[in-house]
Amino acid sequence: MSAARTGGGPGSAVGYVHDALLYDDPGQLVDVVAPFLREGLAAGEAAVLATGARVAGVVRDALDDDPRLLVLDRAEAYRTRTPATITGFRRLADRQVAEGVSRVRVVGETDFGTTAQERYEWQRYEAVVNVALADRPLWGLCVFDTRRLPEPVLESARRTHPHLVTPRGRVRNGGYVDPAVFLRDLPAPPEPLEQGTPRLTARDVTDFIGLRHAVAAELATLPGPRDVVEDLLLAVDEMTSNAVRHGRPPVDLELWTDAGRVVCRITDRGPGPADPFAGYGPAHGEDLSRGGMGLWLARQLCDHVHVARTAEATSVRLVTRLR
Known part of the structure; x- marks a missing residue:
């Protein structure tokens, strides 16, 4: 049984769903992401991959390079400035809906950059999208490699995603905080x-x-x-x-x-x-x-x-x- 179904995945495409997977080996990644995307494709939903090349390669191999999978360049999906990224995902959902798709599943891997200011902007983004994309039929599964990302980023992931997913299932995230509270409390780096x-x-x-x-x-x-x-x-x-x-x-x-x-x-x-x-x-x-x-x-x-x-x-x- 896929992680998306275990623990009660959302049953209808009424608005944005924002899940997180924190993983420490490629096997965990595949065990969650591949069934998540397969189920979407089987249900006639759109399946989108917006990750770095390493993750994209593993996932595409697991799906036998399914031609229905839409693969976006991460630099294009997660643009330099966060409002452009939000606009891009809103337009992606609108295009797919116009083509008759009921919901768009997106496996995303945010690029948090290399500086404290870049990290700050993208940490805020992870909270903002809970509101900014709320009216779009998107189901986002954000993936976080715990071996590569700094602890502040992982902590923000735990605080900005209403549900967490593991190979054992999907559960409500007790660490999630209201996005407005997160934005207010996140300290800006000094300039x-x-x-x-x-x-x-x-x-x-x-x-x-x-x-x-x-x-x-x-x-x-x-x-x-x-x-x-x-x-x-x-x-x-x-x-x-x-x-x-x-x-x-x-x-x-x-x-x-x-x-x-x-x-x-x-x-x-x-x-x-x-x-x-x-x-x-x-x-x-x-x-x-x-x-x-x-x-x-x-x-x-x-x-x-x-x-x-x-x-x-x-x-x-x-x-x-x-x-």
Whole structure:
């Protein structure tokens, strides 16, 4: 009997299901993943593999390279920025449903990157998708190799997946916490550049056109592709506009740079967004004409975005690599 059925798998395709497999040898991986995908294919569901090459090879061999299995390149599925990944999986579900599929089973292997900031973004992603994909008929089985991944990642896996799966079955995860609580409690890594003197400081900003010109002048001297610099400038525009529109004065900006990246912090004295999921999708869904896109655009345009709220102020930190 497959792990998906043992312990009471979800019986209908009403919304997102988010399971985790923590394994320490390829045999465990195959014993869970292969039956999970076979059952989906037998039921007429779509079966998708979005993992690294090593896992993909083992699973494809176990399924005799079944041509019905849709194999996605992990770098394409788990894109550099998490909102794009969420959008990609939403569109994947929509395409499959349009073709008559009732549910899409996805075996995924998130790439948590190599830096503390990258890990932080993808740990947050694992919590956010419980809400961001809730209305899509996706059954995600996320696989975590306990031999290769650091303990903070494994701990976040235990806290962000409602069910855990082993070769013995699928069980409710007692360690799962509400996604909003997880997002609130996960500490953001420090930004070393902020320990130095800012390259540009603007206090109590009122001339936002002048501020844009000042930021653009600083960014124009930096190495790196112009489209990356322009994306950051647009994100800075959006966040300063948000601070004016939704926050309280004074609005301050600080900008740090080195040879490889740029950090910009915008601060106002307002309470900031109360919604911990803000910016992982447009505020008004698919209707982009209604606005509410500032933080969402910033998350699309920058490598890392962190919102910090205190009793006195709200700050948004934007980080972009000059690659």
